[in-house]
Amino acid sequence: MTDQRAPRDPHAFIAGLPKAELHVHHVGSASPRIVSELAARHPDSKVPTDPEALADYFTFTDFAHFIEVYLSVVDLIRTPEDVRLLTYEVARDLARQQVRYAELTITPFSSTRRGIDERAFMDAIEDARKAAEAEFGTVLRWCFDIPGEAGLESAEETARLATDDRLRPEGLVSFGLGGPEIGVPRPQFKPFFDRAIAAGLHSVPHAGETTGPETVWAALTELRAERIGHGTSSAQDPKLLAHLAEHRIPLEVCPTSNIATRAVRTLDEHPIREFARAGVLVTINSDDPPMFGTDLNNEYAVAARLLGLDERGIAELATNAVRASFLDEAGKARLTQEIDAYTEAWLAP
Numbered sequence: 001m002t003d004q005r006a007p008r009d010p011h012a013f014i015a016g017l018p019k020a021e022l023h024v025h026h027v028g029s030a031s032p033r034i035v036s037e038l039a040a041r042h043p044d045s046k047v048p049t050d051p052e053a054l055a056d057y058f059t060f061t062d063f064a065h066f067i068e069v070y071l072s073v074v075d076l077i078r079t080p081e082d083v084r085l086l087t088y089e090v091a092r093d094l095a096r097q098q099v100r101y102a103e104l105t106i107t108p109f110s111s112t113r114r115g116i117d118e119r120a121f122m123d124a125i126e127d128a129r130k131a132a133e134a135e136f137g138t139v140l141r142w143c144f145d146i147p148g149e150a151g152l153e154s155a156e157e158t159a160r161l162a163t164d165d166r167l168r169p170e171g172l173v174s175f176g177l178g179g180p181e182i183g184v185p186r187p188q189f190k191p192f193f194d195r196a197i198a199a200g201l202h203s204v205p206h207a208g209e210t211t212g213p214e215t216v217w218a219a220l221t222e223l224r225a226e227r228i229g230h231g232t233s234s235a236q237d238p239k240l241l242a243h244l245a246e247h248r249i250p251l252e253v254c255p256t257s258n259i260a261t262r263a264v265r266t267l268d269e270h271p272i273r274e275f276a277r278a279g280v281l282v283t284i285n286s287d288d289p290p291m292f293g294t295d296l297n298n299e300y301a302v303a304a305r306l307l308g309l310d311e312r313g314i315a316e317l318a319t320n321a322v323r324a325s326f327l328d329e330a331g332k333a334r335l336t337q338e339i340d341a342y343t344e345a346w347l348a349p
């Protein structure tokens with residue numbers, strides 16, 4: 001992607017552009033309305049019920065503080081009905097942004113360990129997935145991730161829920177690893193990723209978000225990652241950038257997330273330009289949009305500004321995500337064609 005003519009009105013173009021999102025968290029996508037509604041149901045929670053106060057509450061001093069706040073929202077989700085409501089509303093918000101396909105990262109361990117029955121949990125997300133597809137036309141698939149800091153117990157539980165044919169949900173396509181990276185080396189999770197891959201799931205761990213490129217290398221070699229969540233520190237290692245580009249291993253880039261969690265100081269210092277210059281397949285994602293005061297459309301606008309993209313360059317970000325997705329080939333062709341048709345219609349004189 002090279003510097004191109006400035007788009008006529010990037011926000012309007014992006015708002016109508018059909019998109020796919022690959023790195024967006026279930027609980028992290030709970031809108032202020034949903035969070036305040038759940039907080040009102042649980043007065044014992046420290047999460048504010050007032051959406052304005054919530055904006056302040058979602059301001060983080062560092063990554064550890066982000067995880068602490070994230071878990072206080074996880075604590076609000078206590079029943080299968082909470083799970084179903086959250087999932088359906090997240091799908092509604094995605095549809096509003098013309099997201100046709102999303103791979104939503106869910107951490108089942110965090111909910112089952114808080115007392116939600118595993119079968120009821122799976123039924124709740126599957127019911128919401130089918131309702132969203134029928135009512136919004138948005139296709140959802142699941143990524144189950146291990147909350148790494150919770151250790152091997154959580155890895156075992158997550159691998160069991162993801163590979164037991166009596167439990168694994170129909171929409172499950174991938175297996176991930178989230179939470180803090182510092183003090184949580186990737187190699188210990190190799191046996192669990194091996195089980196997930198043997199069960200037909202795709203490996204998509206977070207790596208290089210708050211630690212260096214060695215964590216990205218470990219995700220590739222030990223966990224056989226097909227995509228990398230964030231991969232921000234890859235820019236520090238030219239050999240790693242060349243490897244990612246040569247082997248077409250996509251990065252799930254979440255620009256505003258990296259600023260909000262202090263992983264990167266300012267957007268102008270974000271390594272997304274190095275990724276593009278190295279020929280790495282860049283996809284744009286929102287990670288935990290309401291918590292970071294953003295949404296996917298805004299992330300596309302940020303990427304367009306940083307990369308100096310015109311409409312065709314912005315559309316390429318969307319087709320990159322389709323190409324990097326685990327959607328079936330027919331679905332990929334259909335969504336790519338829709339993106340191309342929209343872009344040509346927009347540019348027609």
Ligand SMILES: Nc1ncnc2c1ncn2[C@@H]1O[C@H](CCC(=O)c2cccc(C(=O)O)c2)[C@@H](O)[C@H]1O
Pocket residue numbers: 025028067070071105106107109110111113145146147148149150178179180206209257287288
């Ligand atoms: N940008 C992000 N980068 C990394 N992760 C992210 C990001 N955004 C969201 N997450 C999610 O945060 C959670 C972290 C949960 C966690 O650390 C933890 C630790 C100890 C105990 C428990 C528990 O449940 O008992 C959970 C994960 O679910 C992950 O999917």
Ligand SMILES: [Zn+2]
Pocket residue numbers: 023025178206229287
């Ligand atoms: Zn994430």
